Amino acid sequence: MLNPRYCLSLPLLLAAFGAQAQTTVAQITVQTGGYDRYNSPVRYEIGSPGLSDTSGLVLYQLEGKVRRAVPARLQARPAAVEWQLNGHVKAGVTLHYELVREKGAAVPPARDNVTVAKDDSAVTVLAGNKPVLRYYHAVVPPPPGADPAFERSGFIHPAWTPGGKVLTNIHPKDHYHHFGIWNPWTDTQFEGDTVDFWNLKKRSGTVRFKQFYATDGGFRALQEHVAFKKDGKEKVAMNEVLDVAVYASDGETFMWDFTSILRCAGPSPITLNKYRYGGGFAIRGNAAWNNENSAVLTSEGKTRKNADSTHARWIKIAGNLDNGMAGLLILSAPDNFRAPQPVRVWPEKDQQGQVFAMFSPTKDYSWTLEPGKTYTQRYRIITFDEDPTPAQAEAYWNDFAHPVQVSSKRNQKNGSPGR
Structure with a gap:
């Protein structure tokens, strides 16, 4: 369950970064399962006790060959990244994300x-x-x-x-x-x-x-x-x-x-x-x-x-x-x-x-x-x-009762495997 306290803002990239140096921290998969989702909260526990430097961490959603920066937050204790799905996402969909470390990331706007x-x-x-x-x-x-x-x-x-x-x-x-x-x-x-x-x-x-x-x-x-x-x-x-x-x-x-x-x-x-x-x-x-x-x-x-x-x-x-x-x-x-x-x-x-x-x-x-x-x-x-509508209300409840499933492949240099 998403809990946005003890958190630091993750950088939100407002433009393409070109050939900047990057280190992949984790490749994250989110499955909607048997329910439609509406702005669903997502939480991924980084699972790396050695990850103390959070500067430059950026979350991307991978859509084919396109990488789109996602507004997200980093919780410090325990280390976790938190974000929300974008609007209505249908049941049975698999979404792919990448958590990377980059230089020169912009600070997200106050909104x-x-x-x-x-x-x-x-x-x-x-x-x-x-x-x-x-x-x-x-x-x-x-x-x-x-x-x-x-x-x-x-x-x-x-x-x-x-x-x-x-x-x-x-x-x-x-x-x-x-x-x-x-x-x-x-x-x-x-x-x-x-x-x-x-x-x-x-x-x-x-x-x-x-x-x-x-x-x-x-x-x-x-x-x-x-x-x-x-x-x-x-x-x-x-x-x-x-x-x-x-x-x-x-x-x-x-x-x-x-x-x-x-x-x-x-x-x-x-x-x-x-x-x-x-x-x-x-x-x-x-x-x-x-x-x-x-x-x-x-x-x-x-x-x-x-x-x-x-x-x-x-x-x-x-x-x-x-x-x-x-x-x-x-x-x-x-x-x-x-x-x-x-x-x-x-x-x-x-x-x-x-x-x-x-x-x-x-x-x-x-x-x-x-x-x-x-x-x-x-x-x-x-x-x-x-x-x-009642159908939308039901979807919100299903989302609360049956959260999305999150899995990952971790870069071993950045800590232990994620959950």
Whole structure:
């Protein structure tokens, strides 16, 4: 899986290099397999502990007698090259690449980079010069007049489309505890107490940002799930690493991965009880969306009329805003708990037609987390300004669930054989 953090930009060649000195590092083969691909992420582990000098490394795609330079990045630890396929590539296709070292390579333009801007409140991740998402590490207070219990950190808002449209909403009057894109658990048992990390007004628990592990190509943050004990003390019940990796944009979509890694914070287990919502991946949609100008579709063909409490591999939300169509596609990994996971979708007549949807892993089954074990939930998000067809949504999910196959022939002078 592509993860663009700890990465350095690879040179992008803007013109032919002629007879410059070259050293081939690896010949790489990518097979699309049984699925059509759309801007698919590709990762090749170089597998050379001695490859410390990354200057002049260039990735070419070989198309007959033509060699085309490909925008790519180099991850330093472990050494790996990362790029994306160009647009739609059909099933059963084999692509050939060459990783070489050359002199005089140009620095890629800013539009090919994923960057992070950080301030005292939030980190904003950009693809080129366009914002993709913002994550709040500072505590955000509720609107004036609301209960101060509705403050929180550790959530994403806004999430944008490439056209700059905002997809999310926080602190809506009907649910002050809704925070854009977030994932607390609602009904849990911890050390003999029932703890609700979702409904903040209960003052039973909350989720807090603790620290960043990385802010390159996205962010990797530690979030603490804090239980408020009956004696007035606080205790961290779960530690969560939230890993958000953003890909370079193709100009038509933004793509990013949302990975939640849960561990018990101490020797006590915690049970995530069966409940209709909580955990996984939740979104409160733009306040302008309603049951007349937006629609929800799942991988099983369900809509707002009948999606709630069904299971799905993906959820698509799309609707009109003042500045045009906007939406997002949420893909749930096949190895997630209870996959294909149950979904919570507000029916058309609920909450004046406002949009709320989520993958809720414990909607129909309890889940006990044991100390010393790690529990991972993976989701991929594609945001768009033009509504993809169900076939395109299915192709995106197949690409996420069944990545392209990568193999190589290595130049032995540059290290051990690649994988």
